[in-house]
Amino acid sequence: MNHAYLILYVADQPRAAAFYRAALACDPRLDVPGMTEFMLPGGAVLGLMPEAGIRRLLGEALPDPAQAAGIPRAELYLPVADPAACHARALAAGARELSPPAVRGWGHVAGYLLDPDGHVLAFACPA
Template sequence: MKTHFILYVADQARSTAFYSAVLETEPTLNVPGMTEFSLSEGTVIGLMPEAGAVRLFGDEVTPPVAAGLSPRAEIYLVVKSAEAFHSRAIKNGAREISGIKVRDWGHTAAYSIDPDGYVIAFAEPTI
């Protein structure tokens, strides 16, 4: 099974640049209407312009921004060097909401909000 998580974004180019810098990787697909990054074997995060979601779903779904919803979702990534990933996110335009801390569920994690309103957590197991 291959799993795709698709984020609806206001500006595909801006979000592509943000995730390329933060993840330190280039997209595996980058065409008008969709950008994809491989997170691990079988797991992909995609970036679709909100206009594409509107074309796909029509009036059946209200885009989160139009509905006034924020935060939109959380992306929780367990990585090596959570602090380095978090720092890159802040440097590239994310807004910090909780710095690097030992959390009570066994991870050291930091949280920020990306340019489209998604919460991003970078975590690593606490030793």
């Protein structure tokens, strides 16, 4: 197996790509209509797919993901060297803070945010 892909459904792909470009401080490895991809720490790939793209795959049998706009549907928990710096960078890029970086009961320093589509984003490191 090469890489694990984590794909978030987004309302506006260019907006989401710009946010993650700034929050992750890296350029996407792929940015074409229908998919933007970023390499993540540890070798996973973050994909950003427009809600319209997944809606075509789901068809009429399942609810439209756009109906959950703003409702947290996923968490992206990223191990990084400096969670506070990454947290601040994401805030500057337009994230909404849920909880500032702090020592958590499981032994990590982690801060929690919401990205522009309402997905939870956490930057963490061992305490």
